[in-house]
Every structure is written in structure tokens, then in C-alpha cells.
Amino acid sequence: MLLFVGLGNPTPGSDNNRHNIGFKIIDSINKNFNLSKQKPKFKGLLTTGNIGTKKIYAIKPLTFMNNSGICIRELLEYFKIDSKNVFVFHDDLDIDVGKIKAKFGGSDAGHNGVASIDKFIGKDYSRIRIGIGKPETKIAVSDYVLKDFSEDEQEKMEEITNKMIEYLNILVDKKLDLFSSTVNNK
Numbered sequence: 001m002l003l004f005v006g007l008g009n010p011t012p013g014s015d016n017n018r019h020n021i022g023f024k025i026i027d028s029i030n031k032n033f034n035l036s037k038q039k040p041k042f043k044g045l046l047t048t049g050n051i052g053t054k055k056i057y058a059i060k061p062l063t064f065m066n067n068s069g070i071c072i073r074e075l076l077e078y079f080k081i082d083s084k085n086v087f088v089f090h091d092d093l094d095i096d097v098g099k100i101k102a103k104f105g106g107s108d109a110g111h112n113g114v115a116s117i118d119k120f121i122g123k124d125y126s127r128i129r130i131g132i133g134k135p136e137t138k139i140a141v142s143d144y145v146l147k148d149f150s151e152d153e154q155e156k157m158e159e160i161t162n163k164m165i166e167y168l169n170i171l172v173d174k175k176l177d178l179f180s181s182t183v184n185n186k
Helices: 019-031 063-078 113-122 143-144 149-167 166-172 175-186
Strands: 002-006 039-040 044-051 055-062 088-093 098-103 126-131
Touching: 002 019, 002 063, 019 055, 019 088, 019 126, 019 143, 019 149, 044 063, 044 166, 055 063, 055 098, 063 113, 088 113, 098 175, 126 149, 149 175, 166 175
Parallel strands: 002 055, 002 088, 088 126
Antiparallel strands: 039 044, 044 055, 098 126
16 A cells, blocks of 8 residues: 655645645546545545555645644554655755656655654655745745746646656656656656
């Protein structure tokens, strides 16, 4: 069993915020792999299904970004999923818009959602860091991540999302470096 987690905030009107790219990825996975209808469980919106031969759970925590770990821990304990089988999709300021980096473990790099997950389940899980770039003007990081993508950025995000979906089987097989290079170079 694998758990896909998309980080975001459930605030009305925040669908296209940079901080909500994790939610958008989960929505694409749900749609493209015909996972079940979203059900409110474990303080999130949960879907289930299969990708290839793997049983998949996908969740969008509704606890707000800074408390995402609460939702994840409850789900892991209930389904007895090892943290090594968790994949967290989240925004990353240090990666250019339209690029990704998948890795296992590491630091939270100042991302409060990742810090919350680290606190509740440890650091032994995979992170799919989706680039949102740095602000081009003087703006607080907290304001930047809560702003919507520009039209140009939105196009790049749709492209990278489609590539991630196309090559998701590589991620399911836990080939993180291959997933990153394939998605970024195609």
C-alpha cells in the first residue's frame, strides 16, 4: 500500500494558490487513475484505488498546511502503512516553476507542512517538491505562496502535472531520481 499526500489549504478561493499545488496533483491523480470518490476521513479528503498492481490511498489534509502531520499519522496508524510508503507532493520555493525534484527524507527547508509531517511521522518518506520559484519583487514569502499562479506559470504547472501523471508508474516503483529526470527532461 502506498499513500499519496497533497499539501494545501482548504480555504475557499485558494485553489490556484502556489501553496495548493499538492492538492492539484492529488486531484489529477484521482481523475487520471479513476480513484474512488473523495470521502472526508482522517481529517482530510481520502480516495482509494489502484495504480498498476499497487493499492493507493490519496489524501488532501483539511487540517491546514501547518498541521498536515496530524492527518497523515492517523491514516498511517489506521491502515498500518509504513512511512517509507508515503509520497508527499508540495510546493518548493527553491525550484524553478515547472520543475520538480523527488527525494527520500531530508530537511523541511522551512516548509511548515513538511515540518508538521516530520514532527508526526518522522523524516523517512518521499517528497515530490514542485517548483514555484522565488518572488521577483520584494514580497513576504508567506504572501507569495498564498498568491495565485500567473497565466504563464499556470501553463507550466499544467505541463509538469501532466508529465508527473504520465510517468507516475516510475514513482510508484520508488525510482525517485529516474522520476525527477524523466519528468523534467521530457
